[in-house]
Amino acid sequence: MYRLQGQDAAWLYRETLTAPMHTLKVFIVRLGPDQVLDFERVRQSVPRLLHEVPVLRQRAVPVPLGLHHPVMIEDPEFDLVYHLNRAAIPSPGGMRELEDVLAHIASHPLDQTRPLWQFGVLEGLADARVVLVQKIHHTLADGMASVNSMLRVWQSSYHNPDAEPPRWQPEPIPSNSRLVRDALVDHAKIDVGNVPKFFKALYRSVWLLKKETVKENSPNLRSRNHDVPRTAWNRALTARRSFATAQLDLAAVKSIKQHLGGTLNDTLLALTAGAVRNYLAAHNALPEEPLLVTIPVSTDERGSTREHGNATAVMLSNLHVEIADPLQRYRAICEADQVSKSELELIGRDTFGLMAHYVPPALQKRAANRAFQRQDADAEDFIPDANLSVSNVPGPREKFSALGNVVEDLYSAGPLIDGMGLNITAWSYVDSLNFTLVGCLKTLPDIRLMAEGLSAALAELQQVTRATPEN
Secondary structure (H helix, E strand, O other): OEEOOHHHHHHHHHOEOOEOOEEEEEEEEEOOOOOOOOHHHHHHHHHHHHHHOHHHHEEEEOOHHHOOOOEEEEOOOOOHHHHEEEEEOOOOOOHHHHHHHHHHHHOOOOOOOOOOEEEEEEEEEOOOEEEEEEEEEOOOEOHHHHHHHHHHHHHHOOOOOOOOOOOOOOOOOOOHHHHHHHHHHHHHHHHHHHHHHHHHHHHHHHHHHHHHHOOOOOOOOHHHOOOOOOOOOOOOOOOOEEEEEEEEEHHHHHHHHHHHOOOHHHHHHHHHHHHHHHHHHHOOOOOOOOEEEEEEEEOOOOOOOOOOEOOEEEEEEEEOOOOOOHHHHHHHHHHHHHHHHHHHHHHOOOHHHHHHHHOOHHHHHHHHHHHHHHOHHHOOOOOOOOOEEEEEEOOOOOOOEEOOEEEEEEEEEOOOEOOEOEEEEEEEEOOEEEEEEEEEOOOOOOHHHHHHHHHHHHHHHHHHHHHOOOO
């Protein structure tokens, strides 16, 4: 038994009936000659996965009155039937049909009284392919941890498939009195001693930001000094999701970065801005100001092999959809990204994790439930904290195998937050940059138009590079 860190537990507190906080990892597998990958093969392999990744057999137990973050125990009522599912992709078995099935999977929350994951086998994809879908709560892993975990686990689970999987020992569910006692002990022995560190980090962040804002001509906080425009998807969420994917050539994206300058993340944001701008223009809803985008940033050290939990900070930046000229838009996004990185360093990357740990769980959960019950995001005077979330996760550079079969493509989908009904996640995989767009079906029923706009945005920037001297 161990206690969740605040940053991990916060994903549990944010969850409501219309805002489940799981992610999807989608593996499109091409069967090799004489290879079989079906539901029965997966069912036989999962017990070994349970040994390799302990969090898959652990469940969260909340502390009474929200006195501390939940503890994780080896689930004494573990039921493999709940965690495994199979479904058929409708004919003709293309990406559109697959996306419809994934939208349905994304719409349903995980049961918080069980280990926080499910695994699906989707059959019927064209060209002799099978789709494996890992549905896992954000509490268990962020993007980087997921990459590290799946690379090791999928490889090791294939070795000695007929060997008896190691056994693990379930734990009894702790009593309320023990949960309260352990919570008070942890506060006294661990948390109280770290409170000065928390307030020191908080004071440093506030002081540095205030100091920067008084500097003449300082660009500080430019990323947040405008009223956030409200788009069609900045509304209260419903339970149903819309889902779309897009695949771009990674070398082409890198070529734009090298020619125009900036970083790969700048280029990804510029592609996103082009697609979102075209979508909004087609709906006669283009704002006069930039959108505000949240960007998860890893706080891991380079080369980290962490396989579970969360180590991220959140960066806010401008997405300049209001600029018509693609070159000016690209450069404005690069500049905004630089300002946002400076702000993040002033705030401190660890500050977010410290705040999540020390804000009382009951307060965090009450705030999420209150906003959900009152449908605050549908109020006329609602101003979103941000318009959308964009994640960029560096995935595997070489193709890997799942149960002996080559993973042809890999996609990842993130959760939605009430009032911010659009999440765009990009994972690089070998020579592709794979985008997944998740929206609220009520406010973004035609999300595929936005996904299709990514290819048009790439073509637009390629045309700019041909007409612009290289930096």
